[in-house]
Amino acid sequence: MTDALDAVARLFVNDGLSEDEIARQAALYGPLADDVRALIPLAVQTRAGDDDVRQAREHLAAAMELLGRTKEDHPFGTRFNDNGNFRVWGNAVMGLRNAIAPLHRINHDPDGRVWADFHLHVGFEGPAGHTHGGVSALVLDQLLGDAARVGGSPGMTGTLTLRYRKPTPLGDLHGEAKLDRTEGRKAFVTGHISGPHGICVEAEGIFIKPHWPVEDGRDRNQTR
Amino acid sequence: MTDALDAVARLFVNDGLSEDEIARQAALYGPLADDVRALIPLAVQTRAGDDDVRQAREHLAAAMELLGRTKEDHPFGTRFNDNGNFRVWGNAVMGLRNAIAPLHRINHDPDGRVWADFHLHVGFEGPAGHTHGGVSALVLDQLLGDAARVGGSPGMTGTLTLRYRKPTPLGDLHGEAKLDRTEGRKAFVTGHISGPHGICVEAEGIFIKPHWPVEDGRDRNQTR
Structure with a gap:
């Protein structure tokens, strides 16, 4: 470790x-x-x-x-300044400089709900014509982790459980998550992804506060 | 549906x-x-x-x-010919034409084990310097689904549970999965991702045979 x-x-x-x-x-x-x-x-x-x-x-x-011609030789990591302006521009789900990243913006509501409307192009395909089950997991891991952080319990994913209720289409989707409760260093978070015909994937996650520094900004909407 | x-x-x-x-x-x-x-x-x-x-x-x-100038207006889907040569070239994890896809090749052993050695570049980052938890989920969903298919029980992801044992580095990783058992239309599959210091993420999945056609090729190694 x-x-x-x-x-x-x-x-x-x-x-x-x-x-x-x-x-x-x-x-x-x-x-x-x-x-x-x-x-x-x-x-x-x-x-x-x-x-x-x-x-x-x-x-x-x-x-x-x-x-x-000139480039860094390491991952972007987490960078910040004295204002607490955190940048995770390499993040696979919402990094400003990451071409993979499917989310443009994650919104934080005053009640602790974290949500994003996003569009998945054909590069996110799994089953014919549908979103890859693992892509739904990718987005939900980010949203649930953000909900833990926004709720005051930033952490690394400990356990993530996904239930696929119906096939997730490609195209315009909505995702959201919320911190349910905490127990010591553990944050219990739930969320889902929905499409035009309702909820497609439900998720439960336990996020565990690590022994090293993590971003703990609370009250910002994050735009890529 | x-x-x-x-x-x-x-x-x-x-x-x-x-x-x-x-x-x-x-x-x-x-x-x-x-x-x-x-x-x-x-x-x-x-x-x-x-x-x-x-x-x-x-x-x-x-x-x-x-x-x-000339392009298709729909996802790649699953294409095949009379030889049973299946192509999922748009697949987010191993599609030949998909720039996101981190896996180059998925190997199928005679004992049913499905495995891949792969490299994650800096575009797969989550926690500073590490693989995004959702990227591990993405790769494992593909490997577990493949193990179900190779084991004769192709299906869509029903439930996927991930346990993060230690932070997953970026760089060279190994993933594998195996079908444990089936119950009716359900296939129970387990797998993991490991790095230079051992197993980082463990996964259990239940894959459910849908009522529509799915690829059921069994005995091929898949190269992107």
Whole structure:
């Protein structure tokens, strides 16, 4: 566990960035990630022929060369400044700089409910035409973890149980979660994902406060 | 449920492609998805300045234009031919054309064990420097579902329970799953993900055979 703790400590950093510099980076790198995000369904759906694919790949290679000239050699981690402006821009579910991330914004209601409306493109497919069961789990793990944090009990996932009530479509979906109760270092959280025809997946999670530093911001809506 | 059944039926298609045509498409579109996959961590890690990002985005826009000239307007679904060569190239965990997909290959052992060695880049981050708990769930849902199918009980995820034993690092990981038993239409499957320091996440799943057609190929290793 020491290795894990060391790794977290190294990547949980007050980098002292000004709000202006954070805004500058968000405006520069957010749209770049959006472009890569748009390429994901295109790579699944394109019918382009040999020549167009070859030319497209030349453009992608040129972009990679430009972006790779100077880059970090580690995960993004959790960064913050003295204002308590936390950034998890590499996060797989809602990182501003992460092209995989399906959630644009997680909302926090005054009653502790955490929710997000989001759109899953064809790159999130599992059963034909439907959301991959594991993608629902991915989104719910994030929402439940956020509900624990917003409720004052930030932690790592201890147990996550998912019940698939009906097939989850792709497209526009809603997810939400809420902290039910705590017992010592454990937070018990529930949530679900719903589509146009009601609840598709229900989740229960136990999140456990670790012995290392975690983000504990409470009263912010998080926008990617 | 009728809508879901209709959607699955529409996208569960014998498209009659020859093996040669399948190989041609794999050779054309697989490397394209690999390029987009390589861009995901770059978008997290690049330190490129305004000019380089602007130029890179122009290249990405040009690639999108080329790839978007002709494309399908629906998810990939499940396609097969008379040889029983199934393709799930849009699958979020191992689709050949899916840049998100973290698994390159799922191996099936004669004893029914299903396993994969895989690498998670920085785009799969959750807690600082570690694999997102939901990403572990995503990979395990796929492996457990595959173990049910390989064991002769293909189905949709009914219940998935994950126990997080220790933080899962990013980087090189191993996952495996096995069908334990069946009861009627239910398949009970277990599995885990391990890293350099042992088992990180354990999973139990119940997969339920649906009333619509599903892939039931048994004896193939699946390569993306």
